[in-house]
Amino acid sequence: MDAQTQRDYPGANPNEIATLVIGGMYYSDWETVWVQHRWHDPYDPFRFTCAERDPIPGLWSRLQFKPPDSCVIYLAGRLAMTGFIMVRQVAYEANSHGISLQGLGKGHQLTGSTLPDDSDGGNYSGDLISIVTQVLAPTSVRLGEIIGNIDGTPFKPAVHPNQGETKWAFLERLARDRNVDLSNNKNGDLVLVGPHGPRVSAVLIEGENIYSAQVVINGETAYSYVLVTGQRQPDDQTNGPAASEMRSKAIPPGTLPENRPLLVPIEHPVWTQHEVDLRAAKEARWSSVKIEADVVVYGWLDPSGNLWQVGTEVEFDSPMVPISQPLTIETATFTQDSNGGTRTSLHLIEPWRNNVSGGLATDAQPTVNADSAPVTRTPDGTLADAPPAFLPGFVPVL
Numbered sequence: 001m002d003a004q005t006q007r008d009y010p011g012a013n014p015n016e017i018a019t020l021v022i023g024g025m026y027y028s029d030w031e032t033v034w035v036q037h038r039w040h041d042p043y044d045p046f047r048f049t050c051a052e053r054d055p056i057p058g059l060w061s062r063l064q065f066k067p068p069d070s071c072v073i074y075l076a077g078r079l080a081m082t083g084f085i086m087v088r089q090v091a092y093e094a095n096s097h098g099i100s101l102q103g104l105g106k107g108h109q110l111t112g113s114t115l116p117d118d119s120d121g122g123n124y125s126g127d128l129i130s131i132v133t134q135v136l137a138p139t140s141v142r143l144g145e146i147i148g149n150i151d152g153t154p155f156k157p158a159v160h161p162n163q164g165e166t167k168w169a170f171l172e173r174l175a176r177d178r179n180v181d182l183s184n185n186k187n188g189d190l191v192l193v194g195p196h197g198p199r200v201s202a203v204l205i206e207g208e209n210i211y212s213a214q215v216v217i218n219g220e221t222a223y224s225y226v227l228v229t230g231q232r233q234p235d236d237q238t239n240g241p242a243a244s245e246m247r248s249k250a251i252p253p254g255t256l257p258e259n260r261p262l263l264v265p266i267e268h269p270v271w272t273q274h275e276v277d278l279r280a281a282k283e284a285r286w287s288s289v290k291i292e293a294d295v296v297v298y299g300w301l302d303p304s305g306n307l308w309q310v311g312t313e314v315e316f317d318s319p320m321v322p323i324s325q326p327l328t329i330e331t332a333t334f335t336q337d338s339n340g341g342t343r344t345s346l347h348l349i350e351p352w353r354n355n356v357s358g359g360l361a362t363d364a365q366p367t368v369n370a371d372s373a374p375v376t377r378t379p380d381g382t383l384a385d386a387p388p389a390f391l392p393g394f395v396p397v398l
Contacts, residue, residue, distance in 0.1 A: 016300050016342045018334075019074040020048060020101070022065050022085070031098075033336040035073060035080055039183050039310040039354070040330065042168040042190075043105035044081050046073060050099045065101055075334055076300050078307050082106050082188040106188025109139045110168040114161035123158035128178050129192070131155065135167050136190060144189025147311070148196025148355060151178045151278060156271040157233065173267060179278040179285075181355050183311060193311065195357045198326055201312035202302045204295055204346075206320060211296045211343065215321045219289040223262040226250045226287050228280040230266040246273055250280035252288035253352055262287055285352050293327060293348040300334050300344055308332045308344050313351055328354040 018033040019026050027050075034047040065071070066088045073081040087102035114135060124131045129150060132143055155177075161170040171190075172182050181193040204210055227249050234243040264283050270276060293316060302308050313326045331347035 016076045016336070018048070018080075018336060020065075021072045021074070022069050027065075031337070033075075033334070035075060035334045037080075037186075037310045037332045037334075038330075039328075040181060041107075041184065042110045042182070043083065043107035043184055043188070045102070045104050046081060046083070047100065047102045049101075071103060075307060078301075079186050080307060080334070081186060084108065105184060107141055107168075107184040107190065109141055110136075110171075110190070111166050113164050114167045114170045123160045125155065125158040127152045127154045128174060128180060131159070131174060132171055132190065132192065135171055139167070140188075142189045143192065144185045144187055145191045146194070147191065148194035150180055150192055150194040153178070153272065153275060153278075157269060159268055176282050177266060177270070177275055177279045179282040179355070191311075193355050195355050198313045198351060198356050199311075200326065201304065201306075201309055201314060201329075203315040204297070204317065206318040209297060210318070211298055213293065213295045213318060213321075215291065215293040215318065215323065217289065217291055219256070221287070222254075222256050222260070222289045223252060223287040224256040224258060224260045226252065226262045226264060226280055226283045228264045228266060228276055228283060230270045230276045230279070232270050232272075246270065246276050248273070248276040248280040250277075250284035252284045253350070254288050256289070285355065288350075288352075290353075291323070291327065291348070291350050293321075293323070293346075295346045295348060297344050297346065299342055307334070308346060311354060313354075313356065314346075314348065316348060326351050326356075328356065330354070 017028050018030055018035070019028040030048050030050060032047075032049045035044070036046070037044050065085055067085050069085045071083060071085055072079070073083075083103050083105040085101055085103040086108075087100075089100040089102070091098050115138075124134055126134070127150075129143070129146070129152075136142060155174065159174060165173075168182070175182050175192070179195065183191040183193055185191050206213070227247060230246045231244045232238065232246065234240070262283065264279070266276065266279055295316070297308075300307055308329060310329045310332050313328050315325075316327045317324045327348035328351050329346050330349045330353075331345075333345040333347075334343075335345070336342045
């Protein structure tokens with residue numbers, strides 16, 4: 001195996017080295033490193049630039065990596081990404097030269113259009129996990145992980161992608177109707193995130209292990225409640241408004257001192273009131289006052305010795321904000337250069353936007369006519385007039 005390793009520089013941690021592995025060759029002599037994990041996206045991006053101290057022929061002979069080479073990235077010896085090189089950029093003049101390699105995780109394949117098998121009329125049937133498996137079959141992406149509880153209600157009638165709709169957009173649309181989030185993992189495979197309990201991975205404390213922080217509490221996109229409407233094919237048992245005017249009302253976490261509702265129609269027919277309730281719970285999780293915290297820490301590893309893990313919770317304690325509560329890592333950006341050293345930038349959001357709750361939403365009472373009031377539920381499935389079921393010790397910031 002051919003190799004080029006990184007030289008030491010003042011203040012460098014010799015254990016925190018970025019290594020790019022392609023076709024039996026690995027290279028770690030980088031001038032800059034930028035690798036980003038995105039929890040709610042189909043793939044992760046990366047960008048490397050090489051050092052300029054080698055002669056041009058020697059450097060280029062080792063860096064003949066180009067699109068669409070498949071690659072694996074390690075940070076501090078830990079697997080960070082599996083994907084493809086998408087861009088190779090070379091610049092040179094008489095006395096200087098440089099190479100930049102940019103790429104994306106394996107899940108980039110999911111941004112291609114969905115082309116169903118015409119033998120079944122272009123439709124997909126079954127529950128969410130079954131349809132995910134069917135859609136992923138033509139790609140190298142697999143269902144890599146299931147977090148929490150995934151509702152097993154089958155889609156009835158069968159569903160089909162819109163013309164030109166990408167695989168990710170199609171699956172994300174179906175996942176919304178089951179109160180499930182989509183993500184990707186370090187192997188580039190798909191992750192399904194259902195309602196689950198908190199997975200605390202670290203504690204971030206102002207003045208101790210936080211290099212810098214910026215926190216925004218934003219209520220511009222908050223709604224007082226969410227009303228989801230759906231309809232189903234009528235039959236002898238369910239017909240009239242009970243089939244054509246199915247409704248479910250959900251209250252976002254916290255309260256909003258104004259009447260600002262959000263109406264969301266389900267994009268395709270449903271079969272049960274339970275499906276409408278699940279969609280309402282999903283929409284309500286993203287319709288509250290939002291906390292967006294950007295925190296920078298030194299190094300790439302959390303206190304347990306692993307790479308900072310998106311999709312997990314951290315206890316965030318910052319009296320200056322002031323916030324002292326669990327938040328979820330939505331994005332982790334790992335960087336390294338001669339000026340800033342080795343750092344990780346964490347983008348944090350509220351846990352309920354990561355589907356952290358008390359469990360699945362439960363069946364609502366069916367709406368039997370147009371004048372019936374829709375059943376009102378909070379994102380974790382409890383009735384809206386019950387005390388809000390936040391995480392233990394969690395105090396919502398309004």
